[in-house]
Amino acid sequence: MKSWKLVFALAVSTLLTAFSPVLATEAKKPNIIYIVSDDQGWKDVGFHGSDILTPNIDALAKGGARLEEFYAQPFCTPTRAALMTGRYPFRYGLQTVVIASSHTYGLATDEWLLPQALKDAGYETAIIGKWHLGQGDRKYWPRQRGFDYQYGPLIGEIDYFTHEQHHVLDWFRNNQPVREKGYSTLLLGDDAVRLIEKHDVAKPLYLYLAFNAPHTPYQAPQDYLDRFKNIAEPSRRAYAAMISAMDDQIGRVVEALDKKNMRDNTLIVFQSDNGGTANPMFAGEGDMSKIKIPVSNGPLRDGKGTLYEGGTRVIALANWPGHIKPGVTVDEMIHVVDMYPTLAGLAGASLAKTKPLDGLDVWGTISEGKASPRKEIIYNIEPFRAGVREGDWKLIWRTPLPQSVELFNIAKDPYEKTNLAAENPDKVAQLQKRANELAAVQVQPLWLATEFGALKKRMGLPPAFPDMDTLSGGEAAP
Numbered sequence: 001m002k003s004w005k006l007v008f009a010l011a012v013s014t015l016l017t018a019f020s021p022v023l024a025t026e027a028k029k030p031n032i033i034y035i036v037s038d039d040q041g042w043k044d045v046g047f048h049g050s051d052i053l054t055p056n057i058d059a060l061a062k063g064g065a066r067l068e069e070f071y072a073q074p075f076c077t078p079t080r081a082a083l084m085t086g087r088y089p090f091r092y093g094l095q096t097v098v099i100a101s102s103h104t105y106g107l108a109t110d111e112w113l114l115p116q117a118l119k120d121a122g123y124e125t126a127i128i129g130k131w132h133l134g135q136g137d138r139k140y141w142p143r144q145r146g147f148d149y150q151y152g153p154l155i156g157e158i159d160y161f162t163h164e165q166h167h168v169l170d171w172f173r174n175n176q177p178v179r180e181k182g183y184s185t186l187l188l189g190d191d192a193v194r195l196i197e198k199h200d201v202a203k204p205l206y207l208y209l210a211f212n213a214p215h216t217p218y219q220a221p222q223d224y225l226d227r228f229k230n231i232a233e234p235s236r237r238a239y240a241a242m243i244s245a246m247d248d249q250i251g252r253v254v255e256a257l258d259k260k261n262m263r264d265n266t267l268i269v270f271q272s273d274n275g276g277t278a279n280p281m282f283a284g285e286g287d288m289s290k291i292k293i294p295v296s297n298g299p300l301r302d303g304k305g306t307l308y309e310g311g312t313r314v315i316a317l318a319n320w321p322g323h324i325k326p327g328v329t330v331d332e333m334i335h336v337v338d339m340y341p342t343l344a345g346l347a348g349a350s351l352a353k354t355k356p357l358d359g360l361d362v363w364g365t366i367s368e369g370k371a372s373p374r375k376e377i378i379y380n381i382e383p384f385r386a387g388v389r390e391g392d393w394k395l396i397w398r399t400p401l402p403q404s405v406e407l408f409n410i411a412k413d414p415y416e417k418t419n420l421a422a423e424n425p426d427k428v429a430q431l432q433k434r435a436n437e438l439a440a441v442q443v444q445p446l447w448l449a450t451e452f453g454a455l456k457k458r459m460g461l462p463p464a465f466p467d468m469d470t471l472s473g474g475e476a477a478p
Helices: 002-027 055-062 076-085 114-120 184-198 222-228 234-259 336-347 363-368 425-439 446-459 468-472
Strands: 031-037 065-067 124-129 149-152 205-210 266-272 316-319 328-330 376-382 385-390 393-398 404-409
Touching: 031 076, 031 234, 031 336, 055 234, 055 266, 055 316, 065 363, 076 114, 076 336, 114 124, 114 205, 114 336, 124 184, 149 184, 184 205, 184 234, 222 234, 234 266, 266 336, 336 363, 376 393, 376 425, 385 425, 393 425, 404 425
Parallel strands: 031 205, 031 266, 065 328, 124 149, 124 205
Antiparallel strands: 065 316, 266 316, 376 385, 385 393, 393 404
16 A cells, blocks of 8 residues: 555656646746827927926836837727737738727637737736727727727727716627716726736736827816816826826736736837827827927937838837836837737747738747847838838838838937938838838738728719729738
8 A cells, every 4th residue: 555655656756847838938928918099299208308297107117128119000099909919910911000989890710819818828808998990890899809808999099087088988898788977097006006006916917008098078077177277288188197097006006916926027018109199199089279289209310100210210128127127218129019929929829820921929039138039120111102111211101193112221320310212212112112022912001991982982983993902902801
């Protein structure tokens, strides 16, 4: 009997030894809190020298890594799609503008999204906040795309108090409309804190916390407006108050993680979805005729909607105690598509179900200061323009006649003041060749196709009239 017990004990010991690396890996899967602000200007954060106080965001930056060459797409929907897929939006038709409230298309359902990959890897997945990747058909909604839990707006350009857009409610919990009182930023913070408090720590958590702040309309509770009495201009005052409210909620989320003893095993990423609004045309669907744009991208050129740095280089940071050195500044190219394989790698999630990724694993760059594996940035590919960077050289090519070609050396001229195209025709030709290669495989922009189709219908044009894909030269949407 004793020998049997000894054999059994040895067998159990052998099995535990064999599986201990696997068990250790499972135990070390980090919680991931991915926070996105909406239309926040590059300078409009404390650690970039703003007069808008953001102590909680600043603390995360000070305790982690500032990602100073982090790129997104020039608009909201494309950036969120790039994050969810790890692929550039021109590959599935979401490269142009955003999904309007009247549009019925969404992020293609044959794309395997980040929450789906993380859920397969054992994560609890939640989205609290703005989605904007398809609202017209339920198959595009977050609960159908890998999220266990959903709360907030599906589109996101809402009145902060009524939660409506064009007098239509855009506020949901788990696919069901919810009418409730409260300022949307505070409600999202409350819900995120509750989720963390109730979370079973035996399971890793992926929380995508996507604030609609500080997107238009510029609205804030009076107590937050009172914090900025020194700002006389009404829209700038409201904008500052909106950012301050968001910063407070981020602080509450970090505090909740501390109380739950989750903080040391939690990676927090923060970014803006695109550059801040510089042109009223890109501010949103509301009337901006009497509103002064309050946003600042600092020295970066232009803003949201453009391919310049002000439209695409965004505020970003990463913080994970014990895994990312505090106070680090990363001046290496990272694109939002890189976050899919990077987070999947940390989570032990399989990439087998994804289409070919544009993203690269940049964890070594963020955590160890290694050179970025990324040598190219595709700012965007559309039928009428392209933005491509290889190394230090960046091309912006507008193709409608008369065409415009701009070439910048971003290392020497990060504010894009000097067009070097005339002096470097070979470099221009090289980058145009690359842009054409990508344009040849782009899916037609769904926004243009939808608007063009509506225009044909309004004008009573015959079905034989050319479709958008014929005019653009791109592939038809799937």
